Amino acid sequence: EIVLTQSPGTLSLSPGERATLSCRASQSVSSSYLAWYQQKPGQAPRLLIYGASSRATGIPDRFSGSGSGTDFTLTISRLEPEDFAVYYCQQYGSSLTLTFGGGTKVEIK
């Protein structure tokens, strides 16, 4: 089973700053099947990025995804107040299995 490790656990930043979130896989992951989600308290997760770098419908272009193999990154170019939330990466593996990372909380500094 592929394990996804997200770092850092918490990121303390100010609005307007750049956020860089990491997702590392225990073995190589197909870029086609790597996604990122945003979750705010009391809400369901929202898809941000699929296929490692494609933005989902309606997602602002300050969100970008990159990476391949075992190392993937979600970048928020300039944090807006509504971007403070928890972010999860997710991979879709063989045999119809799916795995989430442990999450990174982006909090206001």
Next chain:
Amino acid sequence: QVQLVQSGAEVKKPGASVKVSCKASGYTFTSYYMHWVRQAPGQGLEWMGIINPSGGSTSYAQKFQGRVTMTRDTSTSTVYMELSSLRSEDTAVYYCAREDQGSSLGYWGQGTLVTVSS
């Protein structure tokens, strides 16, 4: 528009079973796989399994094998997740989510809180 509407909150005793429903609308029900994901209080997301609404085939996370059953009713465009032998650690919000591009989860239900308490 795509909507996934889940059944309401449940309170169950240890050892009991719970069945959560997820009614889909706004798209062709049998064309997209559906996943179930849960989230314990203050914890991360945990994948439970997947169902193909077309044929009904399923695949479950190893952790839940033997305790979870996912089914569907194509006449009502509804998928179900039943979890048995409940214990306190199963207290969580349970989500259904539709598979989308790149096998991501593009649409989510609103979540169903299941509380297991004696």
